[in-house]
Amino acid sequence: MALKMENLSDYEGELTAEDNCNCLIEDMIKRKFASLPFVEKEIIVNSPKPAPILSIQSQTKTFKRHFKKEIYENIPWICGCAHLSKLFCWPCILFSEELNVWNKFGFSDLNNISKSCKRHECSQSHICSTVQFKNFGKGVHIEENITLHNKEVTANRYILSKLINAMCFLTKQELPLQGHFEHHQSDNRGNCVELLHLLSELDLKLETHLDNSPVFTGISDHIQNDLISSISKVLRDEIKSEIHAxxxxxxxxxxxxxxxxxxxxxxxxxxxxxxxxxxxxxxxxxxxxxxxxxxxxxxxxxxxxxxxxxxxxxxxxxxxxxxxxxxxxxxxxxxxxxxxxxxxxxxCYTHRLNLVLSQSVTHIAECKRFFKKILSFSSFFCKSPKRISLLDCEIQKRFPTAAPTQWNYNSRILNKVFEYQKELLTIFDRIMKCEDEWDNDAVMNAEVLHRYLKDFEFNFNLHLFSGIFDSADSLFEILQEKTFDITYCINEIKNFVKFLDGKKVDFDSMWNKLITAKFNRKRKVAECMADVKKTYKLRYSKILKTLSADTTNRFRDIENLKFMELFNVDKFKIYEKNFPDFLFKSLQLSYGEYFDFMRLRKKFENGV
Structure with a gap:
């Protein structure tokens, strides 16, 4: 039946009949609700849904299920067509553009109606159609609500962007976000809260939000943690996408x-x-x-x-x-x-050198004790501004802070002690003589450190490692700066090993120098230490041998990185004249499957 404007009043009355749908559903399937005039749409939407009694039944192995009228009450969106003897979704017939069983072909399987209804109710098409059905004719109010909602969303997003900016700034600057006491009565509510209030002085929207928001201000510790987690997730997802590409x-x-x-x-x-x-x-x-x-x-x-x-x-x-x-x-x-x-x-090759010098000789008890004593000099002067002031007056240079995992810092401490040994003795003498001007801890530690500087054992190790560390410091800088010049680095490592091996012959000169300084040229005393000399000579050789062997061992695989020299821009001109076949072989051994070596060779021969 075609729906016409002249019989709308008759049709409106007929829609209330439960026994007859008047083929309205068939008509909506054919003509489409969207093509009807607004007046006609309004009458259909405001009229009761077609709910005739249908002669539907479904047979199972054990029983026969019949259609019951209560289904229209239990499921508000279901309607029926007596002519087709099928069930339909009333909102979807009118508003859905997606064709499915419930708005095009009809449903009649009573055995599975419960599951099918639940699945259909969760579909996006049904949800959108239901919303359109309920809001039909309320367009002005909906637009106002949508405009108001969008305005609120925009404002919330603006505030949220300011919160995120504050979080990112504090984390980038490696500053803690939360304070110990963030209540409004606190003088310092933590970096995050204080930063947001500072920004609010320049941002009226943010100020209004912080002052007037009754529920969500965004400054609680839970919100801060949630934002940090969200930022972290976004960053990790971005990293994943970059790695994927x-x-x-x-x-x-x-x-x-x-x-x-x-x-x-x-x-x-x-x-x-x-x-x-x-x-x-x-x-x-x-x-x-x-x-x-x-x-x-x-x-x-x-x-x-x-x-x-x-x-x-x-x-x-x-x-x-x-x-x-x-x-x-x-x-x-x-x-x-x-x-x-x-x-x-x-x-990291500088770290390897650090391991050689900081760990190789730790199994030698005398060396382990010596390095602990060296660190105590830095600790002594770092504890008190008064001690630092005295150090500035005598030496005008300060000790670096001790770092157990960084050998080069400990090397600088050792060199300072070696270079300013006399000045340090003067400082400790002044502290011990003026006990009333210093605290007990300063006097006691000054006596200990003064005793170290006078001790022969300490001076022996001081002279030995000072000579070693001078050469090691140079190697350390080379390994940091000469990243691509692997051949040069290999040669310098070999030279360092040769230096350690050759230093063994220097024992007698170092020993005589120490004996002369310690005992003021008293030959008899020096002769009495002949047996002690053998002990020290064995330890001297053991230290150098250990350092030499450990250096060779830890840097044994550096040859595998010779191909890194191919990235040395300074040598490209040389490669044009004298092609580095040995570097190509090194690259083939490590990453042979990744390169077209014929093409790569031509590029190097042509100046890359």
Whole structure:
């Protein structure tokens, strides 16, 4: 039946009949509700849904299910068509543009009606149609509500952007967010709250929000933590997308001890993006204090590689700190290479030198005690401004802060003691003579340090390691600066080993110098120490031999990185005249599957 304007009044009355749908549903399926005039639409929407009694039944193995009229009451959106003997969704017939069983073909399976209704109610098409059905004719109010809602959303997003900016600024500057007492009565409510109030003085919208918002201000500790977590998730997702687009990835893992003395394992990815820009992305800390075994660290790395989906892209791995990771016994890098064959292990060479000088001789008790004594000089002067002032007057130079994991800082302390030994003795003498002007701790420690400087054992080690550290400092700077000149670095490492081996012949001259200074040229006393000399000579040789062997051992794989010289721009002109075949062989051994070596060779021969 075609619906016409002239019989609308008759049709309006007929729609209330429960026994007859007057083929309205068939008409809506054919003509489409959207094509009708507004007056006609309004009559249909405001009229009761077609709810005739249908002759539908469904047969199962055990019983027969019949249609019941109560279904229209239990499910408000269901309507029926007596002519088709099918059930339909009344809102979807009128407003849905997506064709389905409930608005086009009809539903008649009474055995599965409950599941089908629940599934249809959750569909986006049904939800949108229901909203349109309920809001039909209320367009002006809806538009006002939508405008008001959008305005509120825009304002909230603006406030949220300011909160996020504050969080990002504080974390970028490595400042703590929360205070100990953030109540409005507190003089200092923490960096985050105070920063937001400072910004509010320049931002009227933010000021209004902070002063008048009854529920959400965004400054509570829970909101701060939620924002930090959200920012972290966004950053990690961005890093994942960059890594996904990158062809090659390297992994940097290391250890750091926080203020609570917990060992935190940090992870960094290094990769090249689509624009050939190099990025290093920090992805987080993990507390490994309870278990620092090689297996546990290996499992953490595998989990990280799986999360960022880059196991097949890993071409290099390096570990700074984490002695268990790079040690000979645990060999975590070898376990990683078993699952990522091309992940070349590169340990920071300046850190390796640090390990040589800070750990190689720690098994020698006299050396271990000596380095503890050296650190006590820095600790003594760093504890008091008064002591620092005295140091400034006598030497005009200060001791660097001791760093147990950084040998080069300890080297600077040792060199300061060696260079200003006489001035330090004068300082300690003044403190001991003027006891009334100094606290007990200063006097007692001054006596101890004064005794160290007069002790023959201490002076022996001081002279020995001062000579070694002078040469080691030069090597340290070379390894930091000559990144691509691997051949030069290898030669300097070999020269350092030769220096250690050749220093063995210097024992007698150093011994005589110490004996003369200590005993004021008393030959008899010196002769009495002939037996002691043998003991010191054995230790002297043992220290040099240990350092030499450990240096050779720790730098034995640096030859594998010779291909790095191919990136040395300063040598490109040389490569044009004398092609570096040995560097190409080194590159083929490490990353042979990644390069077209014929094409690469032509580029180098043509000046790259």
């Amino acid at each position: 990158s062809k090659f990835v390297s992994l940097i893992v290391g250890e750091s001890t926080d203020i609570s003395r917990s060992t935190q394992l940090y992870t960094i990815f290094r990769y090249v993006d689509e624009n050939n820009d190099i990025h290093e992305r920090f992805v987080g800390f993990v507390d490994v204090s309870p278990d620092r075994t090689a297996d546990d660290l290996f499992q953490h790395i595998c989990k990280t590689l799986k999360e960022f989906e880059c196991s097949d892209k890993l071409i290099a791995q390096t570990y700074d700190g984490a002695a268990v990771m790079s040690g000979e016994h645990n060999e975590v890098q070898l376990k990683i290479q078993n699952i990522c064959p091309n992940s070349l292990f590169v340990h």
